[in-house]
Amino acid sequence: MKRSFVATLLACTVLGGTGALAQELVTADRVGDPGAPNVLTFRTNPGQSPNNPSPEQNAAFKPIWQEFAEAHPDWQVQFEFFSTDIGGEHARLLEQARAGRAPDCVSVDSFQLALFVQNGVLQPVTSFFEQEEIDDLFPFIREGITGEDGEIYAWWWGTDLRIFYRDTTVMPDAPATWDELQAAASAAAEAGKEGVLFNGGRWEGTAFDWLAHFWSQGGELVDDTGKPIFGEGDNREYMLNALTFYDELVESGAAPSRVANIATYDDFNAAAIAGTAASFIGGHWQRSQIREGMSPEQFANWEVSEIPGPTPDQRATGTGGWTVAAFSDDPAKIEMCVALMREVFMGPANEVVGDLPTRQALFDSLPRFQDEYFTQLRDYLVNGKARPGVPIYPEISNQLQIMMGEVLAQTKEPDAALTDAWNAVNEAYSRM
């Protein structure tokens, strides 16, 4: 009896020990051994974590996280997650950083990065990268992560761009100009489809996507000092041209009036999959999403091209993306944060989530980006334009969203709506 009790106890101890040894190194909110002495807190989007909601991407990510955990046995990365309210999340993050309570390492939206650099809450990471790697970055990426002192304050690992999707059974030829898009979308609408969809609701995507039409004419939102200039001189004319173009799309029925309330890219996916939309202006990442929701036959009918411009030679597209930045001033944590940038995000994460590599060499070598689709995107990146990283940009975006809503809902003429937006931005700028 006594012997069997001891045997049971021993078995329990051994099995328990084995269980502890086999404890998962990768869970939804942790990477690494839970008993590891060093902890790095990392705030990011669920899609860039072991909590990725896509089963396909989650499975592809898992070995990368596993390898990372095994390579750093003394560390555990504890994840915190952003909600979908990215603007609000970054405002709170800035407050936390100022109070010294920010996580050690954070995924920062590329267009918000400048605010954090200017506020001096990020740690420089230049010394962790080879000059060759830095030089290999696309110019607008390198510019975006470099502070006035020439130091690099984050690693911008993935970028995205806006493109034009169309159902070739309804719209066989890619429209190259605004007029061609107007004609093709009107024809599709007459055939019972929603001619063209785009963001027009109250959110950042509305301003950002539409700005491609402003930028393609050579428009600038702010000058070198960060002062708004979009409502004066040639810029005002470019704004009005782009605004009138969207106004006419809705007024003519080429775009449905519901665009005035579209505030998520998911609406385009749903309409494309349902077969009700002929075309839409969306993000490059949506291709894999609509492929998941469509039959192979239906998906084969969808093609992408550059966003039409006022003329075939005037093209632009908004480029965004995500960076990883170190907030902690602990050298060991900075090093670990850089390890995340290098070992997880610089390349492997591009392969998993499909965000475009920001280094030419990676774009040329990563297997996922060697097909015809990504070759197309690489060409479009030439016309990529990032949002200005200036403090007034959020208010410019807010006022452009209001302006778009009023014009698309046909409650204001473009000229009056632009004047109101311009005055409101200047009022806000005067208070800064």
Place this chain on the structure above:
Amino acid sequence: MTEGVATANAALRTRRRPRWRISEHPYIWVAPLTLLLLATYVYPAVEVVRFSFTNATLLNPEYEYTLRSYQALQRNTSLGGLLWITFLFVFASVVFQLLLGLLIALALNRGVNRNLPGVSVVRIVILSSWIVPGVAAGIVWQLIFSEASYGFLNSLLRDVGLPPVKWLSRPDIAIWSAVIANIWRGTAFSMILLYAGLVIIPKSLYEAAAVDGASAWRQFWYVTLPQLRPILLINTILISIFTLNTFDLILALTGGGPGRATEVLSLYAYNLVFRNFDLANGSVIAVVLLAISVVFTFFYIRLLPKENET
């Protein structure tokens, strides 16, 4: 003799030092709660008022005290529209939440009185709408109001041969869509309060009215409504304050658009602080909201039954 004097002196000392009783020192009981309220309610409110007299932004840790934000409020050409939208949203929400809450409470009360089965289930189902977070409610109603071919309400309309409605893209309709969603969410709270009020009305009043030959309608008018009056008033004030501070539902439903068609004051304050990093001007709007809520609260306190009335 000496022993007797000592005993008497001891008794006197006992009488001179009455026993300390905690029940006679209410501040000790109240202190923890007071501290909690000061830390979680009063301090943030004081901070909001303080920031409203500064030029603080989230972008710059340094600020100075100024009246510029209040002066900017006077120049704000959007303010009139924002106030009107807020008034519409609050007024319509409150009226319909009260009416529907009362109707449901009456039906439930009747059900309970008649021992009808399933009353509890109905009560739970209605309450579930109140439990749903505002953002989730906004997303659900966005699907319902969606103007895409798969939109729920428009599909129903098409099925009965009616044209689709631009629920969220037409500014003059979008505000009513937001009101409908808010009524759905808030009616349960009114229902619970009013149901509690109905339950405590003495049955003898209805029996007396029935003896006098009063119809159901007259019983409702002359017995139920007067008895419910204090609860109705308190309910009105509470849901007015709740609705005034609602922004999460609208944020998820329309984001305040199209344009500014559904942007209420609380959402405007949120946008100012968390999108434009403008702490001072956001605080000014928060102070305006606070002032309106204080007025409502003042009426609420006046309407609460006094101790000697209970």
